[in-house]
Amino acid sequence: MSQTGTPGSASRLPPRPIEMARRVLQIEADAVAALSGRLGEDFLRAVELILACRGRVIVCGIGKSGHVARKIAATLASTGTPAYFVHAAEAIHGDLGMITRDDILIALSNSGETDELLTIVPLIKRQGGRLIAITGNPASSLAREADVHLDASVKEEACSLNLAPTASTTAALALGDALAVALLDARGFGAEDFARSHPGGALGRRLLTHVSDVMRPAEKVPCVPETQSIIEALAAISSGGMGMVAVMNSDGTLSGIFTDGDLRRAMQKLGDLRDTPVSQVMTRQPRTIAPQRLAVEGVQLMEEHKITQLLVIDADGRLCGALNMHDLFRAKVV
Secondary structure, three states, X not given: OOOOOOOOOHHHOOHHHHHHHHHHHHHHHHHHHHHHHHOOHHHHHHHHHHHOOOOOEEEEEOHHHHHHHHHHHHHHXXXXXXXXXXXXXXXXXXXXXXXXXXOEEEEEEOOOOOHHHHHHHHHHHHOXXXXXXEEOOOOOHHHHHOOEEEEOOOOOOOOOOOOOOOXXXXXXXXXXXXXXXXXXXXXXXXXHHHHHHXXXXXXXXXXXXXXXXXXXXXXXXXXXXXXXXXXXXXXXXXXXXXXXXXXXXXXXXXXXXXXXXXXXXHHHHHOOOOOOEHHHOXXXXXXXXXXXXXXXXXXXXXXXXXXXEEEEEOOOOEEEEEEEHHHHHHOOOO
């Protein structure tokens, strides 16, 4: 019995599915590439309209275009352009009240003849709203009524029947992404702005976490006075579990740091260390960081100087805590 097409046996798949998949990808890639040559004054005008908008951007569509519209609205909102999605069918049954004269409507329709969209366009115009249309038909009713029309037409759909929205939805989505990124750039929207919109993501953790959020507080940092012996400093290192001890001046300010690495170097240089004060072998003026700095700056310092911990001090040189690479891993900053 033939096993052709058995799940998990990709090497025995018939060639047609692979051929069809490659055809789909090529058609959609060509459709997106063709958009570049059509960008011009209309695209610039769309950017200018949105930048000047005093309200919000409402992205509207129905069917597959509605799914694309929802994603475009989400991308705009997360990149500095306040936006939300309104379903065209719901708009004509009450949700139109969510749109004000200060807003801009971006309407998506491949045919440009979607009844629900054409129903709400006069109402948007009547109250002074502006309309940007993204269609696959520059001669359509929606394109003609728009203040700005963006041409997302495609030569053919990737569907073998040339019916299912495939290349056309990909092109519309890519055009929406291009608009969002152009607006991001025009607004000077940076990584920290993006993080504020994504506080739960990895970028948010990296850019919004401060040293004070992840450091070990001063009372949990092993400390010894600089008059202590190395033996006593080693006991503090062992009990502290950080591979180091902070060495303090008599006035309570930081004098230095004594680490496992300092111990190895001292043993190679001095041999018997039992009566040696820690101040003779510690690292003076160690790398430190302020509690209000970003945790990622601590990571950068550690990587640059090939160390695994930083003492945290305030403006007066007093110990606030300590930052360890393991703490940063736990906080998912690294």
